[in-house]
Amino acid sequence: MVVNKKMRRAEIIAGVFFMIVFSLDLYGKIRSAVRYDSAMSPLRVVYSVSDLLFPPLLILGKYRDKPWNFIGGALLILSASCRVRYVVDAFRSVEYSSGKLRCAAILFCYLLLLTVGVTAALTLCGFIRWRNRNRLLTFMYIVMPLSIIQVFFLSNYMDVFCMFAVVLCLFHDNRHVNTKQGRTGRAALYVFAVLRLVYFFTAYIMFVIGALIHMDLSSVYSQVMSASGVLVMFMYAMTLLIPQMLFDKQIGSDIVYGDMYLSS
Numbered sequence: 108m109v110v111n112k113k114m115r116r117a118e119i120i121a122g123v124f125f126m127i128v129f130s131l132d133l134y135g136k137i138r139s140a141v142r143y144d145s146a147m148s149p150l151r152v153v154y155s156v157s158d159l160l161f162p163p164l165l166i167l168g169k170y171r172d173k174p175w176n177f178i179g180g181a182l183l184i185l186s187a188s189c190r191v192r193y194v195v196d197a198f199r200s201v202e203y204s205s206g207k208l209r210c211a212a213i214l215f216c217y218l219l220l221l222t223v224g225v226t227a228a229l230t231l232c233g234f235i236r237w238r239n240r241n242r243l244l245t246f247m248y249i250v251m252p253l254s255i256i257q258v259f260f261l262s263n264y265m266d267v268f269c270m271f272a273v274v275l276c277l278f279h280d281n282r283h284v285n286t287k288q289g290r291t292g293r294a295a296l297y298v299f300a301v302l303r304l305v306y307f308f309t310a311y312i313m314f315v316i317g318a319l320i321h322m323d324l325s326s327v328y329s330q331v332m333s334a335s336g337v338l339v340m341f342m343y344a345m346t347l348l349i350p351q352m353l354f355d356k357q358i359g360s361d362i363v364y365g366d367m368y369l370s371s
């Protein structure tokens with residue numbers, strides 16, 4: 108089926124994208140620890156490794172099959188829950204009310220991350236079964252805009268939110284028709300992946316150029332990042348369209364008849 112092939116391609120591309128991003132992220136953490144002669148936090152190691160181990164399940168298409176779905180679910184829960192521990196440390200280190208207000212905002216962001224991650228994990232394991240597409244779409248269109256808002260507090264967690272969203276979108280059985288909304292969702296995923304990698308590699312490109320010419324390009328990098336604000340917002344806007352892939356999915360009570368579907 109055409110839809111099956113297109114969705115399988117989306118799984119592979121998403122898996123490769125997340126592997127690249129999380130590999131670079133882990134490399135950055137290790138390099139920073141070595142540079143400053145410090146040890147990585149055990150929790151940071153756990154969630155970084157969890158992030159890195161899940162994408163191969165997308166690439167191989169094994170995340171729906173037992174026992175891989177339970178392994179994948181455990182990895183998603185670890186990825187989300189280990190990060191929440193940092194909120195406790197943040198509250199302990201803040202003494203002033205203004206700082207506590209910011210910590211409250213950060214706490215909300217972490218709880219949002221935990222909610223989406225656990226929901227994706229329980230869906231993967233079969234403990235949560237969505238009855239129809241509209242309920243899942245409603246959930247997605249509540250959490251995805253909030254995931255963009257959290258970027259202003261936790262700028263390095265958008266990729267994790269995106270991975271959870273992709274799991275919730277791709278997990279369900281495919282329909283027999285290829286809808287415009289489904290094509291839009293897949294295109295949004297691809298555009299987000301390309302723009303995210305371009306944005307991610309900008310720092311490395313600047314670092315390499317600076318090392319070659321023996322110059323500190325940090326000020327140039329800051330100017331480039333400031334000028335890329337429109338590109339970044341467009342990149343984040345693509346995440347709002349990713350849930351459109353659900354229109355190519357048969358969920359819960361959806362009954363497909365040719366090019367039409369009914370929800371009982």
